[in-house]
Amino acid sequence: MxxxxxxxxxxxxxLHKKHLDLFNKNYNETLTTDDLFGTRLWKIRPRSADDILAYVDDPTFFRDxxxxxxxxxxxxxxxxxxxxxxxxxxxxxxxxxxxxxxxxxxxxxxxxxxxxxxxxxxxxxxxxxxxxxxxxxxxxxxxxxxxxxxxxxxxxxxxxxxxxxxxxxxxxxx
Known part of the structure; x- marks a missing residue:
């Protein structure tokens, strides 16, 4: 087999939907999936990269x-x-x-x-x-x-x- x-x-x-939703809420932005074509969220907002990358370190992030x-x-x-x-x-x-x-x-x-x-x-x-x-x-x-x-x-x-x-x-x- x-x-x-x-x-x-x-x-x-x-994962991207939740990541974007959290970022948009926390930073009062309106980024969409189309904004991520060919890149990652932390790359288009490098000044917020540490915060963006930290979202997935929350022990509950992946649960829902x-x-x-x-x-x-x-x-x-x-x-x-x-x-x-x-x-x-x-x-x-x-x-x-x-x-x-x-x-x-x-x-x-x-x-x-x-x-x-x-x-x-x-x-x-x-x-x-x-x-x-x-x-x-x-x-x-x-x-x-x-x-x-x-x-x-x-x-x-x-x-x-x-x-x-x-x-x-x-x-x-x-």
């Missing part, structure tokens, strides 16, 4: 992220034909472990705890495929990297890309 590793943030969980449309249904379907592992680079924000785990248990109850991998460098993941929004995770990954579209990677080229969960379904279950 083939193995698919799936990133959590910006693939299953909508919105689920990416279609991800629950498609991952459930994939789980019947593939070995599925949710691989999140939680070591970048160790305060996120509990919130991420609780979020996964709430929104993906059909997955086993043994299918969750909290890691740092994803090149250690032994899988046939890695679906991720950050191409840096494909470096030294031995399987096939599939870029999941997100505002910050809009202009990335050189990778197989899926734009949404319906495209993931077609890619793996067609």
């Amino acid at each position: 083939k193995r698919i590793a799936i990133d959590m943030d910006e693939v299953m969980a909508d 992220l919105e689920v990416m449309e279609g991800s629950q249904e498609v991952i459930k379907e994939l789980n019947e034909s593939y070995e599925i592992y949710i691989t999140t680079a939680a070591m970048e924000h160790p305060t996120s472990f509990t919130a991420k785990y609780e979020w996964l248990k709430e929104h993906f109850p059909f997955l086993s705890d043994l299918q969750f991998v909290f890691c740092g460098n994803k090149s250690i993941i032994h899988a046939d495929y890695l679906i991720d929004d950050s191409p840096r995770h494909f470096k030294n990954f031995k399987g096939r990297g599939i870029l999941f579209s997100a505002p910050h990677n809009k202009y990335e080229t050189g990778y197989e890309r899926v734009n949404n969960w319906e495209e993931v379904r077609r890619y793996f279950l067609a």
Whole structure:
């Protein structure tokens, strides 16, 4: 059975929406997702970068992220034909472990705890495929990297890309 590793943030969980909402509220701004095309929030507001980056260090930040449309249904379907592992680079924000785990248990109850991998460098993941929004995770990954579209990677080229969960379904279950 083939193995698919799936990133959590910006693939299953909508991190950008909450990040933008917090920033806009705290700084009385009206930035939209379109403003993040090809970049990151902290890069377009460098004077606020420390505050922006600190949002994700709040132990509760990841707990109430919105689920990416279609991800629950498609991952459930994939789980019947593939070995599925949710691989999140939680070591970048160790305060996120509990919130991420609780979020996964709430929104993906059909997955086993043994299918969750909290890691740092994803090149250690032994899988046939890695679906991720950050191409840096494909470096030294031995399987096939599939870029999941997100505002910050809009202009990335050189990778197989899926734009949404319906495209993931077609890619793996067609």
